[in-house]
Amino acid sequence: MFELIDANVAKHISLTPSELDLxxxxxxxKKLKKxxxxxxxxxxxxFSGFITKGCIKNYILDDKGHEFIMYFAVEDWWVGDISSFFEQxxxxxxxxxxxxxxxxxxxxHNSEKLFKEIPKFERHFRILIQRSMSTLQQRFFQTLAKPAEERYLEFLKKYPNVAQRxxxxxxxxxxGVTPEFLSKVRHKLVKKV
Amino acid sequence: MFELIDANVAKHISLTPSELDLxxxxxxxKKLKKxxxxxxxxxxxxFSGFITKGCIKNYILDDKGHEFIMYFAVEDWWVGDISSFFEQxxxxxxxxxxxxxxxxxxxxHNSEKLFKEIPKFERHFRILIQRSMSTLQQRFFQTLAKPAEERYLEFLKKYPNVAQRxxxxxxxxxxGVTPEFLSKVRHKLVKKV
DNA sequence: GTAAAAAATTAATCTAGATTAAGAAAATCA
DNA sequence: TGATTTTCTTAATCTAGATTAATTTTTTAC
Structure with a gap:
């Protein structure tokens, strides 16, 4: 049950057996249906949630009810609303x-306790957030600077497993495009090959 | 010389006099001309740089040499390339x-030493990065979901001091628009009033 | 296995914002 | 102070991607 999350944490900090138990x-x-x-x-x-199985989408709605997906998360990812979580x-x-x-x-409550009792976790989460930050920065730039076709190919390359799920x-x-336009882009790509 | 940065750090952690000296x-x-x-x-x-005076722009260039500004920073802001800094x-x-x-x-080098000797700093920077992250998330969403006029007004409201500088x-x-188009937007806004 | 729902495609029309080009205004500097 | 550079504006034309709407394909669920 804890193998995946232990490996995740071990990427940046090492814990003693008793710290691990804590x-x-x-x-x-938590188990959820589709x-x-x-x-x-x-x-x-x-909460901060660590996915051990399955897939979620994290999105914002605009006034008209359109979904804007911030990210997908699958196994080995942490999910949550960072700013809402830390500011409560x-x-x-x-x-x-x-x-x-x-x-x-x-x-x-537990995360505050965790940071207090095992300050190393502060580092782990700092590094995770840092990574998300630079990923988002790159993505923001690409969304402004690159055409949809390129962004689509980039997505397939970067998240091949997610793309299939x-x-x-x-x-x-x-x-950042409509489903209709993506369909058009894909059509064009097929013809190209 | 250190008043501003001390106040900045004191927002999230408190330091003893000897920690402060360290x-x-x-x-x-560092002093730079325009x-x-x-x-x-x-x-x-x-480096991570804390601005005590002046103003900088932080941007990415695309293939054609167009600037995409990630953020402006003025007094009381930290600047740097987070991902490059932490991954070196x-x-x-x-x-x-x-x-x-x-x-x-x-x-x-000093930042690593700082985290080691005063782990509280890990927290300070985690919180700063977290804030930037949720700011960027909001901005990314708005850039996709809202028209340029709204984004412009939002910018003026959020950073009135920067807007004047x-x-x-x-x-x-x-x-995320061309100067020509912003000019048009402003023209339209003037007429509205 | 089939009906209903969800997802994907296609095509016509429309629009926010880009591009190009030129001129006007403002800031900088010797 | 005037000359030069930088910034801002205006206008015509163009385009990536949105919107609307209809049709087909795939998935889901009983």
């Missing part, structure tokens, strides 16, 4: 399962 | 002064 004791398993919400806009995010204020993100999903949940309309949302 | 000893002052580079794409970022690998960001600027520089073409780049 960490495990703070987690609880199309269920982990979090909805307007709510306070009380209502956020704007929706988190919804795309497949039946299992997560190890770390709630806010989520419907195309969600990929369209992720790269 | 911190100060790791910083050095239009000078702190960092160029392709270089490794060896070549990055893509350019950092260039827009005004004569003074910064307190913390180099990579930087030329309009840079604001155009920040909100």
């Amino acid at each position: 960490f495990h004791s703070m987690l609880h398993l 199309k269920q919400f982990l979090l909805q806009g307007g709510e306070v995010c009380h 204020k209502p956020g704007t993100l929706f988190i919804e399962t795309i497949e039946d999903t299992e997560l190890l949940m770390l709630d806010y 989520v419907p195309q309309q969600l990929i369209a949302s992720y790269i | 911190f100060h000893s790791m910083l050095h002052l 239009k000078q580079f702190l960092l160029q794409g392709g270089e490794v970022c060896h 690998k070549p990055g893509t960001l350019f950092i260039e002064t827009i005004e004569d600027t003074e910064l307190l520089m913390l180099d990579y 930087v030329p309009q073409q840079l604001i155009a780049s920040y909100i």
Whole structure:
């Protein structure tokens, strides 16, 4: 149950057996069916979730109800609304399962305790957030600077496994175009080859 | 010299006088004239800089040499290429002064030492990065979901002081349009009132 | 196995914003 | 101070991608 998350943490910090036990004791398993919400806009995010099985989408809705996907997450990813979680204020993100999903949940209270008792975790999460930050920066730049076709190919290259698990309309949302336009782009790509 | 940076750090962690001395000893002052580079794409970022005076732009160039501004920074802001800094690998960001600027520089070596000797700093920077992350997330969403006019007004509201210090073409780049189009937007806004 | 729902495609029309080019205004500098 | 550089504006033309709407294909669920 904890193999994946232990390996995840071990990438940046090393823990003693007793620290590991303490960490495990703070987690609880959550199982969700497909199309269920982990979090909805307007709510306070009380958890950081580590996916051990399944796939979710993390998105924002605009006034007209259009989804804008911030990211997909599969096994070995942490999910949550970072700013809502750390400030414990209502956020704007929706988190919804795309497949039946299992997560190890770390709630806010426990995360504060964790940082206090094992400050090394501060480092682990700093590094994770840092990575997300530079990924988002690159993506933001590409969305402004590169045409949809290039962004689509980039997505396939970067997340080949995700690309096979989520419907195309969600990929369209992720790269920032309508499903109709992505369809056109794909058509053009097929002809090219 | 250290008032501003001490207040900045005190927002999230409290330091003893000796910790503060250690911190100060790791910083050095850097003065730059207008239009000078702190960092160029392709270089490794060896510093985190805290601005005590002046203004910089942080941007990426595309293939055609167009600037895409990631953010402006003025007094009381930290600047750097986060991913290049923490991974000590070549990055893509350019950092260039827009005004004569003074910064307190913390180099990579010292920052590692700082985290080791005063782990509380790990927390301070985690919180800063977290904030940048959620700001960037909001901005990314708005750039996809909202029209240029709204983004421009949002910028003026959020950074009124910056708006008065930087030329309009840079604001155009920040909100993700050409200077010509921003000019048009502004013209339309004037007529509206 | 079939009906219903969800996803993907195609095509016509439309538009926000880009591009190109030129001139006007403002800031800088010797 | 005037000359030069930088910034801003205006206008004509163009295009990537949106919108709308209809049709087909695939998936889901009973």
